Amino acid sequence: xxxxIQILLLLGAILNLISCSxxxxxxxxxxxxxxxIGVLSTTEYTIGKIIKLDDKAEEWYKYGDRKILxxxxxxxxxxxxxxxxxxxxxxxEGDQIEITLPEVEIVSFEMDPKHVRTEVENITGFRxxxxxxxxxxxxxxxxxxxxxxxxxxxxxxDAQKNTAAFxxxxxxxxxxxxxxxxxxxxxxxx
Amino acid sequence: xxxNRIKNRIRLAKNLLVLxxxxxxxxxxxxxxxxxxxxxxxxxxxxxxxxxIRTIAEISTVSYKDQxxxxxxxxxxxDLNLYDPLEWERIYKRNIKRRLTLIIEGEVRYxxxxxxxxxxQKQSNDTVFLYLPEPVVLDVMVSPSKTEIFQETxxxxxxxxxxxxxxxKKLIQQNAEEVHLNEKAKKNLYSVFRKLIADDRKLxxxxx
Numbered sequence: 001x002x003x004x005i006q007i008l009l010l011l012g013a014i015l016n017l018i019s020c021s022x023x024x025x026x027x028x029x030x031x032x033x034x035x036x037i038g039v040l041s042t043t044e045y046t047i048g049k050i051i052k053l054d055d056k057a058e059e060w061y062k063y064g065d066r067k068i069l070x071x072x073x074x075x076x077x078x079x080x081x082x083x084x085x086x087x088x089x090x091x092x093e094g095d096q097i098e099i100t101l102p103e104v105e106i107v108s109f110e111m112d113p114k115h116v117r118t119e120v121e122n123i124t125g126f127r128x129x130x131x132x133x134x135x136x137x138x139x140x141x142x143x144x145x146x147x148x149x150x151x152x153x154x155x156x157x158d159a160q161k162n163t164a165a166f167x168x169x170x171x172x173x174x175x176x177x178x179x180x181x182x183x184x185x186x187x188x189x190x
Numbered sequence: 191x192x193x194n195r196i197k198n199r200i201r202l203a204k205n206l207l208v209l210x211x212x213x214x215x216x217x218x219x220x221x222x223x224x225x226x227x228x229x230x231x232x233x234x235x236x237x238x239x240x241x242x243i244r245t246i247a248e249i250s251t252v253s254y255k256d257q258x259x260x261x262x263x264x265x266x267x268x269d270l271n272l273y274d275p276l277e278w279e280r281i282y283k284r285n286i287k288r289r290l291t292l293i294i295e296g297e298v299r300y301x302x303x304x305x306x307x308x309x310x311q312k313q314s315n316d317t318v319f320l321y322l323p324e325p326v327v328l329d330v331m332v333s334p335s336k337t338e339i340f341q342e343t344x345x346x347x348x349x350x351x352x353x354x355x356x357x358x359k360k361l362i363q364q365n366a367e368e369v370h371l372n373e374k375a376k377k378n379l380y381s382v383f384r385k386l387i388a389d390d391r392k393l394x395x396x397x398x
Contacts, residue, residue, distance in 0.1 A: 032254060032255060032256040032257075032365065032369075033253075033254070033255040033256075034252065034253070034254050034255075034369065034371065034374070035252070035253040035254075035255070036251065036252065036253075036374075036378050036381075037250055037251060037252065037253045037299075037378075038249070038250075038251055038378065038381070038382045039248075039249070039250040039251075039299075039301075040247075040248070040249050041246055041247075041248040041249075041250065041328075042245065042246060042247060043243070043244070043245060043246065044243070044244040044245075044246050045240060045242070045243055045244075046240070046241040046242040046243075046244075047238050047239065047240060047241065048238075048239040048240075048241045049236060049237075049238055049239065050236050051233050051236065052233060052234040052236050053231055053232075053233045053234065054234070055231045073241065074333075077246070077248070077329075079248075082249070082382055082385070082386075085385060085386075087385075087388075090385075090386075090388040092388050092389065097388065107250075108299070108329050108331055109331065109333060110329065110330075110331040110332065110333060111332070111333045111334060112332075112359075113332070113351075113352045113355035113356055113359070114352065114356065116348075116352065117348075118348050126220075129345065131342055131346075132290065132339055132342055132346050132348075132351045133339040133342050134231075135348070135351075136334055136337055136338075136339050137231075138231075138233060139334035140334045140335050141232070141233045142233060142334070143333055143334050143335050144335075145233065145235070145236075146238060149237075149238050150238070152238070153238060153240050158243065158245075162245050162246075162247075166247050166304075167386075169308075170309060170386070173309070173311045174311060174313065174318070174387070175313065
C-alpha cells in the first residue's frame with residue numbers, strides 16, 4: 001500500500017517537473033505611443049531627497065520597529081510648451097516683435113534607479129523586512145513629495161528668465177531690434 | 191502480534207498528525223504576527239536639497255512612450271528528493287525558488303540640444319535658412335510612479351531591483367531607436383520654427 005502511494009507520488013512529481021522544467025518565457029508586449037510635442041526646456045535642477053519612514057505597527061502583537069532611510073535623486077526640467085503659442089501671441093511691428101508665452105511648467109521628471117540608495121534599514125522584533133514592492137511605494141511617495149515642493153526651489157523663476165533670454169537671442173539673430181517677452185497670467189506658485 | 195503491529199502504526203500516525211498540527215499552528219501564529227498588512231504608511235516630510243542647477247536649451251519634438259516587462263527568476267538547484275518533505279515545496283512552486291517581475295513605463299524624447307551649440311541663421315528677403323544640429327535622444331525617463339512590481343516571491347535585494355530597472359530603461363531606449371524617430375523629430379522641428387518665424391518668408395532647415 002505504501003509502495004503504491006510512493007509510486008503515485010513519484011509519477012505526479014515527474015509530470016509536474018516535466019511541465020515546469022521549461023523556463024517560462026514572458027510575453028513581450030508591443031505597446032508604445034509616439035506623440036508630436038514642442039517643448040522648450042531651459043532649466044534643469046538636480047534634486048536630492050532623503051525619504052524617511054518610521055512604520056509603527058498598529059496591532060499589539062506586532063512587536064518591533066521598522067525604519068528606513070532612502071536617498072534618491074531626481075532630474076527635473078522646466079520650460080514652456082511651444083505648442084500652446086498661438087499665431088495671435090506673436091505680434092510684429094516693424095523691427096519690434098512681441099511674444100506672449102505660456103506659463104512655465106515642469107516638462108520632464110526623471111528618477112534614475114542608479115541614484116536610489118537605501119541608506120539605513122532597521123527591523124526589530126517580529127517585523128518583516130521591507131519588500132521591494134513596499135520600497136517602490138515609498139519611492140512613489142517620495143516622487144510626489146518632490147513634485148509638491150519643487151516650486152519652493154526657484155525653478156520656475158529660472159526657467160522664465162532663461163526662456164526669455166533664449167528667445168530674445170533667437171529673435172535678435174533674425175534682425176529684430178526690440179524683443180518684448182510676456183508671460184500669460186502667472187499662477188500663485190510663481 | 192499482528193494486532194499489536196496495527197496498534198503501533200495507528201499510534202504512530204496519530205502522533206505524526208498531532209506533531210504536524212502543532213508545527214502548523216506555530217507557523218500560522220508566526221506568520222500572522224510577522225506578516226505586514228497592506229500598510230498605509232506615510233513618509234515623513236523632509237526637505238529637498240538642490241544639488242545642481244543647469245541652464246539648458248533643448249527643444250523636444252517627439253515623445254515615445256513604451257511599457258516593458260522585466261523579470262528575474264531563480265530556480266531550485268539539483269534533483270528533487272521526493273522522500274524529503276522539505277523538498278515538496280518545489281513541486282508547489284513549480285521549481286521556482288524566487289521571482290521578481292516588474293512592469294515599467296518609460297518615455298524617450300527626441301529633439302535638439304542647443305545647450306552647447308547655437309542656431310545659425312542666414313536670411314534673405316524671402317527665405318530664412320536655419321542650420322541646426324541633428325536631433326538626438328534628449329531624455330530617457332523612468333520613475334517610481336510608472337513602475338509596478340507585478341510579482342515578488344522570495345527576498346530580493348535593492349541591487350537586483352535596480353539592475354532590472356536599468357535593464358528596462360535600456361530596453362525602452364533600444365525600442366525607441368528601432369522606430370527611427372529622427373525623421374519625425376525633424377518634421378516636427380520644422381513646424382516649431384515655422385510658428386516662431388512670424389512672417390511669410392520661406393523656411394529652409396539644414397542639419398549639420
